[in-house]
Amino acid sequence: MVHPTPLRQRASFRVRLGFVPLLDSAPLIMARELGLFDAEGLEVELSREGSWASMRDKIAFGLLDGGQMLAPMPLNMSLAADGPHTPIISAMVLSRNGNGITLSRDLYQQLVSPGINPDDPMATACRLIRIARERGEPVQLASVAPWSSHDLQLRDWLATAGPEAMEHVRILPVSPIQMEDAFRSGTIEGCCVGEPWNSLLEYQKLGRIIHAGHQIWQDAPEKVLGMRGDWADQHTTVHRRLIRALIAACRWLDDPDNHGLLRDILSQPDYLGEQVMYLDNHPFSLFHPDLHQNFFRNSANFPWISQAHWLTTRMLHWHQLAVHVSDGDLRKIIRPDLFREAAASMGIDTPLIDSKTEGHHARPFTLNGRFGPVNVSSDALIGSRLHDWLAACRT
Amino acid sequence: MESRESLRILLIDNNPERAGHVCQALRKEGHEVIRQRPDASGLTAAVARDQPDMVIIDMESPDRDTLENMSTLNEHAPRPIVFCADQPGDRQTIQAAVRAGVSAYVMDGLQPERVRSIIDSAVAQFESFQALRDELAQTRGALEDRKVIERAKGLIMRHESCDEEAAYSLLRRTAMDHSERLAVMARRVIDLLDKSAADNARNSKPFQQAG
Structure with a gap:
């Protein structure tokens, strides 16, 4: 699908956004390909980034205005004590779920022994630690980037096996592109990574998905839109139009009938390229049914203050953040008010509140919106995280 | 650290031609340069084995997230240079590096002016390589x-x-x-x-x- 260059030159506003080639960069890619940015009078330049670090640096030094970010990234970039301190404004969630924890076939076989329910992440975590203890050698796992939901989910899963669990695992940093080789060479025995990498590891018969990210944190924000704070302050109208275009793209992605076209577009070399083409023979084609990747339904795009707050508590717990974050500081970064305004201008209703108790809802539920009840994603958390969160809120 | 002492630099760039230029320029300045081919998890091992004072890496390389992760997990791992952007002079150097596509990771305790001169050399090589490529294109x-x-x-x-x-x-x-x-x-x-x-x-x- 190659779209011709529009014949008429139109006055439009130029925005530079970065994306990392993953399945959940689809909202940005489709907003461009479907002409949704054009419809909002935006000329968006998409820059494909090889690493999250490269995205962070380009935004910090003004080469990009913003982009697709890992959910903890706006918090990390705005609050990091030692980083290039760059205030970020995040007013929209681009996707929820989509991560998987994949183990080598060997380790998977050992783990799923009689008496272990493979659907119970707390049981599998205990079993994994027992395997490591029995063989007297830590299990080697990989996560993709610090300040990522993958890293935090992997640690939260393992930690359910008890306070000493982390002594029996080693978590190595491996980028998604190199995950396949790391499995092949036996450097790692498992990883937590986004799609399409879990599907590819399964397809190459190198690993099997033991858990989906949503079994650790249900319907948690995965990728978000993050714009440089000074840019967002100066360009409120453009920012709103950007959010509108991305909401429209997310709504389009929600319809499975569109996934054939999506697949054709993502497989272009400028976007995901051959990673997606590998999946030609994969039984699920594009979205793995167990991973519940979600772009729109149940107010998926709403940026909850409470979810950001809870992310900061996880980052604190795993030493990725040095200090507690006040509600006031968080509200400078996460902006449900901006999202509400953009959504309302499209006739999309949003919850009236910005915070809820995280960890209470195992199923989607309804909250009051401006015009009536609004469906909201579930938010169950592994183990007893709810209490951690409540305790953290009181401090 | 004695300023005459040569530094050990790990260079990661999957463009072999450009890497050659950078390598030559840095060696001419008296530094020891180790060239690393990007491969799965070999980077973690290489950093542990060679203990470089500094890592110069192509900005777009996926290995960067590996380096970022190392520096959060291990206090003896090199830290991203962008974390040192608090001095106005450094900020300029780093901005030029980001524009040219050079990124760097440094060990704590290196003299800022030595780091700057190495980055300047790498940036110059990256820029002249890009100019050549633009002309060719x-x-x-x-x-x-x-x-x-x-x-x-x-x-x-x-x-x-x-x-x-x-x-x-x-x-x-x-x-x-x-x-x-x-x-x-x-x-x-x-x-x-x-x-x-x-x-x-x-x-x-x-x-x-x-x-």
Whole structure:
């Protein structure tokens, strides 16, 4: 699908956004390909980034205005004590779920022994630690980037096996592109990574998905839109139009009938390229049914203050953040008010509140919106995280 | 650290030609350069084994997230240079590096001016390499453009039964009407005329309606 260059030159506003080639960069890619940015009078330049670090640096030094970010990234970039301190404004969630924890076939076989329910992440975590203890050698796992939901989910899963669990695992940093080789060479025995990498590891018969990210944190924000704070302050109208275009793209992605076209577009070399083409023979084609990747339904795009707050508590717990974050500081970064305004201008209703108790809802539920009840994603958390969160809120 | 002492630099760049230039420049300044081919998890091992004072890495390399992760997990791992951007002088150096596509990781305790001079050398090499590549691309593009225009001209001549000069002026006029580059319009003409010729030569529309 190659779209011709529009014949008429139109006055439009130029925005530079970065994306990392993953399945959940689809909202940005489709907003461009479907002409949704054009419809909002935006000329968006998409820059494909090889690493999250490269995205962070380009935004910090003004080469990009913003982009697709890992959910903890706006918090990390705005609050990091030692980083290039760059205030970020995040007013929209681009996707929820989509991560998987994949183990080598060997380790998977050992783990799923009689008496272990493979659907119970707390049981599998205990079993994994027992395997490591029995063989007297830590299990080697990989996560993709610090300040990522993958890293935090992997640690939260393992930690359910008890306070000493982390002594029996080693978590190595491996980028998604190199995950396949790391499995092949036996450097790692498992990883937590986004799609399409879990599907590819399964397809190459190198690993099997033991858990989906949503079994650790249900319907948690995965990728978000993050714009440089000074840019967002100066360009409120453009920012709103950007959010509108991305909401429209997310709504389009929600319809499975569109996934054939999506697949054709993502497989272009400028976007995901051959990673997606590998999946030609994969039984699920594009979205793995167990991973519940979600772009729109149940107010998926709403940026909850409470979810950001809870992310900061996880980052604190795993030493990725040095200090507690006040509600006031968080509200400078996460902006449900901006999202509400953009959504309302499209006739999309949003919850009236910005915070809820995280960890209470195992199923989607309804909250009051401006015009009536609004469906909201579930938010169950592994183990007893709810209490951690409540305790953290009181401090 | 004695300022004359040579530094051990790990260089990661999957463009071998550019890496060669950077390597040469840094060695000339008396540094020890270890070149690392990017591969799965070999980087973690290489950093542990070679204990570089500094890592120079292509900004776009996926290995960067590995380095970032190492520096959060291990206090003896090199830290991203962008974390040192609090001094105005450093900020300028780092900004130039980000623009040129160079990123660097440094061990704590290195003298800032030594770090700056190494980054400056790498940035200079990256920039001159990019300039060379741009020039090459431009030359190639110009050659390619000329070929496309010739081909479009030929198709128009056949389609409109006109001579070369008339075909060229038709092409140029259409490009101007659509405020397009000549080569872009030529490509569109080729798409259109080639396709219509293949579909059905008799029903193909006159060129004036094209676009």
